[in-house]
Amino acid sequence: xxxxxxxxxxxxxxxxxxxxxxxxxxxxxxxxxxxxxxxxxxxxxxxxxxxxxxxxxxxxxxxxxxxxxxxxxxxxxxxxxxxxxxxxxxxxxxxxxxxxxxxxxxxxxxxxxxxxxxxxxxxxxxxxxxxxxxxxxxxxxxxxxxxxxxxxxxxxxxxxxxxxxxxxxxxxxxxxxxxxxxxxxxxxxxxxxxxxxxxxxxxxxxxxxxxxxxxxxxxxxxxxxxxxxxxxxxxxxxxxxxxxxxxxxxxxxxxxxxxxxxxxxxxxxxxxxxxxxxxxxxxxxxxxxxxxxxxxxxxxxxxxxxxxxxxxxxxxxxxxxxxxxxxxxxxxxxxxxxxxxxxxxxxxxxxxxxxxxxxxxxxxxxxxxxxxxxxxxxxxxxxxxxxxxxxxxxxxxxxxxxxxxxxxxxxxxxxxxxxxxxxxxxxxxxxxxxxxxxxxxxxxxxxxxxxxxxxxxxxxxxxxxxxxxxxxxxxxxxxxxxxxxxxxxxxx
Numbered sequence: 001x002x003x004x005x006x007x008x009x010x011x012x013x014x015x016x017x018x019x020x021x022x023x024x025x026x027x028x029x030x031x032x033x034x035x036x037x038x039x040x041x042x043x044x045x046x047x048x049x050x051x052x053x054x055x056x057x058x059x060x061x062x063x064x065x066x067x068x069x070x071x072x073x074x075x076x077x078x079x080x081x082x083x084x085x086x087x088x089x090x091x092x093x094x095x096x097x098x099x100x101x102x103x104x105x106x107x108x109x110x111x112x113x114x115x116x117x118x119x120x121x122x123x124x125x126x127x128x129x130x131x132x133x134x135x136x137x138x139x140x141x142x143x144x145x146x147x148x149x150x151x152x153x154x155x156x157x158x159x160x161x162x163x164x165x166x167x168x169x170x171x172x173x174x175x176x177x178x179x180x181x182x183x184x185x186x187x188x189x190x191x192x193x194x195x196x197x198x199x200x201x202x203x204x205x206x207x208x209x210x211x212x213x214x215x216x217x218x219x220x221x222x223x224x225x226x227x228x229x230x231x232x233x234x235x236x237x238x239x240x241x242x243x244x245x246x247x248x249x250x251x252x253x254x255x256x257x258x259x260x261x262x263x264x265x266x267x268x269x270x271x272x273x274x275x276x277x278x279x280x281x282x283x284x285x286x287x288x289x290x291x292x293x294x295x296x297x298x299x300x301x302x303x304x305x306x307x308x309x310x311x312x313x314x315x316x317x318x319x320x321x322x323x324x325x326x327x328x329x330x331x332x333x334x335x336x337x338x339x340x341x342x343x344x345x346x347x348x349x350x351x352x353x354x355x356x357x358x359x360x361x362x363x364x365x366x367x368x369x370x371x372x373x374x375x376x377x378x379x380x381x382x383x384x385x386x387x388x389x390x391x392x393x394x395x396x397x398x399x400x401x402x403x404x405x406x407x408x409x410x411x412x413x414x415x416x417x418x419x420x421x422x423x424x425x426x427x428x429x430x431x432x433x434x435x436x437x438x439x440x441x442x443x444x445x446x447x448x449x450x451x452x453x454x455x456x457x458x459x460x461x462x463x464x465x466x467x468x469x470x471x472x473x474x475x476x477x478x479x480x481x482x483x484x485x486x487x488x489x490x491x492x
Contacts, residue, residue: 046079052377053084059373060088067364068258070250071098074370075279077347077354078378080290085280091360092248093260104247104358105238106282106343107273107336111204112303113223113285114271115152115320117211119299120226126214129302129319136210140185146193148210151203152319153307157189158202162272165362167264167339175267180205197307197315201272204320208271219271231288233281238338239266241276247360249340261340261362273336279356286347286354289332291439298408301399304332312479325391329379337362344371350443351379390458394445397460397473400486401443405434415476415484430488437464446470455484461491 048056060072071089075082087098095102121127127136127148133156134143142157150156161184162168184202191198208219215222220237228235241247242263251261288294295303304323306314316324322333330350336343340360344367347354355378357371403409409427411419422430442463450457455474462469470491475481 046083048076048078048084048378055377056084056086056374057088059377060370063366063370063373064089067361067366068252069359069361069364069366070258071247072357072359072367072370073098073100073102073104073279074358074374075100075283075354075356076374076378077283077286077290078352080287080352082280082283082287085278085283087279092246094244095247100280101278102245102247103234103236103241103276103278103281104343104360105241105249105273105276105336105338105341106345106358107238107269107338107341108201109282109334109336109343109345110269110271110273110275111152112320112334113227113275114204114207114211114219115303116227116295116299117215117219117222118148118152118207119295119303119319121211121214123296123299127210133206133210136213137181137206140181140206141187141189142193148207149307149319150193151200151207151210153197153315153317154199154203155194155197155307155315156200156203157191157193157196157198158200158206159184159187159190160198160200161202161205162268163199165337167262171264171268171339174265177205177209177267177270179267180270181209195309197317204272205270208274211271220274223275227285227294230294231284233277233284235275235277235281238269238274238276239263246276247341249338250361250363251340252361252363258361264339269338273338279358282345282356282358283354286345286356289347290349290352290354292402296408297402297406298410301402305399308480325395328391330391330395335368342367344368346371346375348375348379353379390445390448393449393458394443394460397458397471397486398443400483401434401460401462401471401488404430404486404488405437407431407435413482414486415482418483418485421485434488437467440464456481462488 060074064072071087071091073087076084085100087100087102089098090096091098091102118129122129129149130147132144133140133146133148133151137143146156161180180202185206211219211222249261249263250258252258289300292300303319304321305318306316306323307318308314316322324331329348331346331348333346340362342359342362344357355371355374357367359367400413407427409422440462444461446459446461456477458473460471462471468491470489472485472487473483474485475483
């Protein structure tokens, strides 16, 4: 599958080393459909108001009309709950009225599910993300040096088999994962593993093959058993989401007429973009991310932590997701592009909000523009608690706090002294007392960084509503700093 079109939220990661940052992000795409699906929502979920609903309807209608996108399906999460699911426009020539439960091809958004499958297999002891590829799939160029983690973070050096924004000639003929591997994963690498970031669908095909060999079942069967069924999601192979009853993909040549587009032959997306589902079903996954369920908090953090290089730079990309902060607000995002489809999925963990926009056209930036403009409607003003330039450090501190309250501390993030402090008794007290508080409402930096004793001091305030905490930290300076101190105390 092709990677997502570059979303308006992303732009080329500013700190990443040289590489092909188009990553299939070059053009933006999306749209929406007509007819609302009414959903009963708890009042605590900050239900969409009539005024907000009208604004969202106008945003979608305007973008569909101005770009010629036939349809779009939108789902919104607020307060950690699904509060809006609605489809607009024409989903196919035979279906002029859109259904909000119709499954759209989500393309590269599927990558985060492949990555989650490997995190679950790591939990089960079937593999480690730091295992080399050759342990599971033989014959890949430098497979004894490429790790599973590098496949998931696009740092393997494997050449992307689908950098184009169109269906190329070979895609008219069915293929298999092994067929893709034989043609593209046995070429010379584009760079030594772990030295650069460059989007590679090929790497995810290999990752999917590893899931199947470690799990002893097909990728989709494993996802169904471990993710979709537990979360109450309905998802199908995108190769099967064609024909009557499914949204039709559309294309457009320059500013010519909008035309139905012929799907690619079977087998071309696999673990790089194999899924089709409704916007509301994808929102269920976003809620799990927000609430830190299904995966452990440490596993979610592992997926969302951007890959770092030796010089301290990062690509803004974790394991199947973009993880960045813009204008003081952290988000986890991925977009997708299949033949005739574009999609955007963006989660704002601190705000307990998410926006899903799926369209059945692979032209224009309507999908990303709709998502961006809806964000301006449903999100509160950015919290002023995080000083400029400190968002990444605040996110890092939040990850350590989550580890402590769930008993999943990674001691590699601590210095020798801090590891000495965290005895089994200390860790048990942290977990017992903090886990009882549930999920914090706010986690904010207090002031900026200060130097002391050769370390950098940063403090944070955690708000649970009726209870507040103060966190006092000292960390090493420079790249990949460890914590010399991470103390949690009661506050007023």
